[in-house]
Amino acid sequence: MPLLPYSYTRSANLNYPATFWRSLLLFNVYRMVVASILMIAALSFQMKGDTDLDLQPGSLITIVSAYWLFSLVAFGTIRARWPMFNVQLSVQVSVDIIIMVTLMYLNGGIRSGLGLLLMPYLAAAGLISRGRMTLFHAAIASIGVLAEQTLRMLLQENNATDFGQPVLLSIGYFATAWLGYRLAQHATESEKVALQRGIDLANLAQINQLIIQDMPDGVIVIDEKGVIRSRNQQADRLLGPPPFRERLTLSDYLPELELAAKGWLEGHTQGDLVLKTNSGKQIHPRFVPIAANRAAGAVIFIEDVHRQQALAQQMKLAALGRLTANIAHEIRNPLSSIGHAAELLSEDKSDPLTVKLTRIIRDNTRRLDGMVQDILQLNRRDRAQPEQIRLAGFLDSFIEELSQAERIPANCIDIQIEETLVVGFDRNHLHQILWNLTRNAWRYCKQAQGSIRILARHDGNQGWIDVTDDGPGVPPEHRAKLFEPFFTTDDSHGSGLGLYIAREVAAANHASLDYVAKKSGATFRLTCRIWQ
Template identity: 40%
Template sequence: MVGSLSADVDPSRRLSLRYFNLFRLIVGGLFVVAGREIDLGSYHQFVYNAASFAYLGAVLALGFPDMQRRFGIDRVILVQVVVDVCLLTAIMWASGGYRSGMPVLMMVILAGAGLVAEGRTVLFFAALTTVLVLGENVWRYLKGAQPADFFQVGMACLGFFGIAIVARLLALRAKANASLAAERGQALARQQALNERIIRDMQDGVIVIGTDGRARQANPRACALLGLQSVEGLNLADVDPAFCELFSCGAVDSRLLRLGPAGRLLRCRTVCGEPGSAAADATVIYLTDFEEVQRQMQQVKLAALGRLTASMAHEIRNPLSAVTQAAELLTEEKRTDMQLRLARIINDNARRIERMIRDVLALGRREQAEPEPLELAGYVAELIEALALRSADERAVFAQDIPPGLTLAIDRAHLHQILDNLLTNARRYCSGQPGSVRIRASALPGGRVALHVRDDGPGIDESTRANLFEPFFTTHPKGTGLGLYIARELAEANDATLELGPERPGAHFVLTGDSRA
């Protein structure tokens, strides 16, 4: 039980007791070795020698850590101080009284006891020392000493209590400060761990760079946005020369830059350390995925547009039906060629408006996807046959290169709509020669499949490529600008991607998804 209590002692208290024992050991050695040289033991040499050796033996016996573990640190301190006071009193008696300087040494002992003892034990030590010193002086007075000695001894005894109390108060204050420092250290550690977690999980990238342009710290999001495994320790100017524009802290506004191997469009904001602070030589760069911001803004716009178009669709379709019916009735009567041409124009534009309304309504009505493994070779062949019903020459425009048995996990109706849009666009812009539209598929690592649709047309210029998948963007005079946007939305609904491929000069689209549902 005592051993377990001793194990819970404050380490700082153990360290103080260790230095206290070292001081006692030095004092005991001086008593034994140099007692005569400093004129100690002049009154009674035998008592002095016995007390000196006893003091040194007590220091050696009680100063080992094993005694603290066996009896408890409080009991060891009590025995040590009592033995010190009693033996120092004996040395003082054998050396001629208080003029030997022993009261001063006793004050040091009481000060050390005040630092390592607990509770009111320090007052007990001061009282014991006072009684022994006064008793020694009374004995001398009875032997013929001067009464005036009592004043100096009394002042020394007052000093015993004063030093003991002050030492104890200092020990309590040091302990309170140590406890407060420990609590604040724990709170700081918790706050630091929380801050690190927040920075690690935040959606923005954070990079801390030094005056040499090297990254000191970076959160995982910054590495992901830049397309790097790690950023710390790298010279950012070597990663991308565009970083040089961010090292200056003069500008307040954020900048839009394409940074790193990923080439993502990022909003970059630079914050410099305040002069005179600990982080004065550090610069913080915040990176925000502007492409994601654009997508979110677009989703908000499309949601509002969907609500607007849904309310307008009914109002447009009713008069549109009446116009279409009137045009059909007009064609049934015997009219001139000009009237027939006008009726045909009315029907064509009515069907175009109907198709536009259907595509706009599809923006806000994405159906739940039901992916299934579709055998691509047979599915694409059937779709091509449906598109080329008019003639055999039309069928020759499409060239298919898909390995048998290769499957793509996607909703059947969604795949039909995606490929119908891609093949219709490819047929519209291709040269019309045999094999001018090529459809091929290949297996990718990780169970993925890539389906490529490419034509030999003029291709897509750089300005058009940036806006190709935006809604209502079209280069065809009769297009709605929703086909590719809806195709990409349907692909994402099936955990697939539809991207513009790198091959040129013709247009090249790649649909990538899992081979199994």
């Protein structure tokens, strides 16, 4: 078991932070001030020639001078941080105790009152060491005071009566040391709490920064003078990169936005303000005050109008899909009844007009039934069961089936595919998508040899299938609406749901279906995952 309550190791010395050494330096400043005051007092006694002192002024000056030189040397050791922290503190406090006990002995003992000077030393030492060595130092001081009184009694000096006052002084040392220990412990706990709160605040600030950076809207924070204090990357994307300047303002991004911010800070209502950036984007700024008073600054949320419109369109399409699915369920039964009645009427061949009207009813009934089936497939698009599909074999059987069902000559479809290409896709969904694309291509192509070309390749972890025809292609004004429900350029045949359903089914398989603009013909590309 170690004799001392602390460790004199190099690792322990390195673990002490700079604040400990700074406190030790201030403690030494106090020591030098006390030594200087004692030096002035000794010189004053010498100049007055005071003969009432038990100690000659010359001897007092020698002891105090040595103490002053020790404090001066301590500045160098503290600056060099050698020897180790605990060693320096114990040595310095021990010297303080020896000097004060010596002066107390040579100046009349306990009655001189010099023993009280040790209490500030013990309290300061306890605070500096954070309570680790406080009681140890108090014990050394108590031993020194009691030893001084014992020496006087052994020498049978007249002023050495009993141990009452030294014991009370020792109790005061321990009380002071205990108070310093408690204060140091409280300071340590407060420091830990402050450090943890600082870490929590830093983590919270980092989390807030990550959230702000990942927000789909641009965020700009301005102060009362309109100077930008913070912004996220989305704000730069929407407004454009700002100039390289130390203090950015809103005018560096968009002068109209600065005017709107000034009006808002003055209390004006902006309403549904829409601004146009230098890049042509439309934005909607929304101002939120930082404090109760608008003049303190604002947080500006910059919303992309195009994105808002796209979200509104998606919500509209989702609601439309649910509505049409419900309607399809309701009209399926009466539609079946109409179709069955038309079949019965077609058995009567006596009246040519009846036969013609019956055929019209039957054809349109089948067309409506096809639309109902397409709509109902939307509810089953999320039931994808991806499997390993080798495209070479799959497309061979697909073309054979398509040629028989749609009466398409096999030589009109040219297939170019990598033999080893394998994708992960729901087999029925892939069949449905390619059937829709190929049938549309046959409808608009020249219907000659090689008019339809199916090309399958892969690039890294993605594979893609292109279905291309040699027709007139899709006009530029129609390309943005190709995948919208009920959009069609052929009212006599199309329902306007084929491409919309094909894209939805592709998305259910984590794939994408897009139109690829080329100089001639129409090309639709299905991008999917390679099976691994």
